[in-house]
Amino acid sequence: MGISSEGSIVAGMSISELEEMARKCRIEICKMTHRAQAGHPGGSLSEIDILCALYGHRLRAKPDDPDWNDRDRFILSKGHASPGMYAVLAEMGFITHEDLKTYRVKGGVCQGHVDMKWCPGVDFSAGSLGMGLSFGMGCAVAANIDQSERNAYVMVGDGEIQEGSIWEAAMAAAHHELGNLKLFLDCNGIQNDDFCEAQMRMFDIPAKWNSFGWAVKVIDGHNMSDIVDAIDWMDTVKDKPAVVIAQTVKGKGVSFMENNPAFHGAAPSDEQLAQALSELGVSA
Amino acid sequence: MSRMAATRDGYGAALLELADNPKVVVLEADLGKSTKSLHFRKAHPERTVSCGIGEQNMLLVGAGLASSGYIPFASTFAIFTERAFEQMRNGVARPNLAVHLCGSHGGTHTGTDGSSAQSIEDLAIYRTLPNVVVMHPCDDVSTKELTKQLPSLGQPSYTRTARNKTPVLYDGRENEIRIGKGIVLSEGSDVAIVACGVLVHEAMDAAKALSDEGISATVVDMHTIKPLDTDLLDDLAKKCGAVVTAEDHSIIGGLGGAVAEHLISSHPVPMERIGVPDRFGESAGSEEMLEMMGLKSHHISDAAKKAIASKV
Structure with missing residues (x-):
């Protein structure tokens, strides 16, 4: 952790440190969903490189003061992919690794979907798709009225943009020229029932955001250097909201989960966990 | 003849006074001219957010x-708030974020716009949400006063206002008005008429007519449907032994439902409910709609006599 020039806390991790953090988080995602025998490993594994880069490279926040008013906000709109966020919050020190064992357990801080009332470091109570971008817009408007430099970062899934309210928010955020609203689109190509292509084709996604008045950048969502560069690019966009459209692989890092719709919302068995951990470099 | 005013004007006036608090912000969905948030927008454009015709986005x-x-006040027509019900449920009520939602043009009293605009279910649906305060004031004075009290709540709220003018009851009586406290407008011992919104003055008229027949009725303005003033209800049930509720809202789930749910387990007494039957409205004038839906003072007085007749 370091203190930035504005006096805010930014972790400032290197690319190799971020990659190692992502590997550790992938291990925790597999363990959490295995322990709970429920949850959403696929979308957690697709988002995790971006989350690690955001928290480790850019987000201004204080793990020991999670309610610090001038922190950047991060809103995980695809809140079912909570194991990924919990793993990152544990790595950053907002919660403990012991807390991860409470995922989906009665009374635990790690509720099934990320919840601001339960978990330190969570800025939004998610669980219903299509809501986080609007909430992030509210945070961005508040920052502007406060004349604060803080940003609101939001992550949505690609299936999630089938929700009409996403486009209400997209239009409104551009109308209000919210340069402090930053969106990551985790395009892993799979939604609950099937591949997105089969459920609802979304055609030219970058063109859609472009036409709504957003600054658009398309990246490989698993290349840490690309992700860090994209986050830095977002900082340069001041007069309109920015979206990074990340091409990702659902289940990335665990061979039998990769691009497999079955692991949108299914936990690994004992044998599958052992294989996953082996693939992630955990010695037996 | 008493002064006539629309409750939505009370809402607009309250927002202007609340503007002294720099944390108060106003959200609009292209109906600020109608809900009367426009006065705030004109005075404080830097704290007013246009959300276009997008209610779901506005709530979040x-x-x-x-x-x-911040302390956001969002408004649109009552019927269009319902489009964002899940946003209110999951994004506002569940995390207990103090967003104050106002639905104007509620009830069949809204009149000639017809059934698509006449929300008759808003009080029922918002009443089911934990953490949410639900109100339906009867005049512009009480609407203004209750709205001004909302920032001190620290929890979300839904307030229904009406499009059309109704008699003003509370000029100079602002200090009697408190969120969660029903107001006794007239005292009687034979029956208690518990009303909200545009039917409060109908209930007053019903009490006068009953008085001419030798029946003494208590009339209560139950402007807050949740939390319900249960202490007052228990007192009324004990004192009068019969209760009538009256609202320009579906007979299912509104004020009548709330009162019945409470009294059935605390102090059951004969009870009649005046409300919109299980049907949609149509285009007609306000008074014509109240007559068509069975919400006029003579309907209320008939219900009172029926309740009284059911006493053991």
């Missing part, structure tokens, strides 16, 4: 603002 922009320490 409010949630984001509330999570950042």
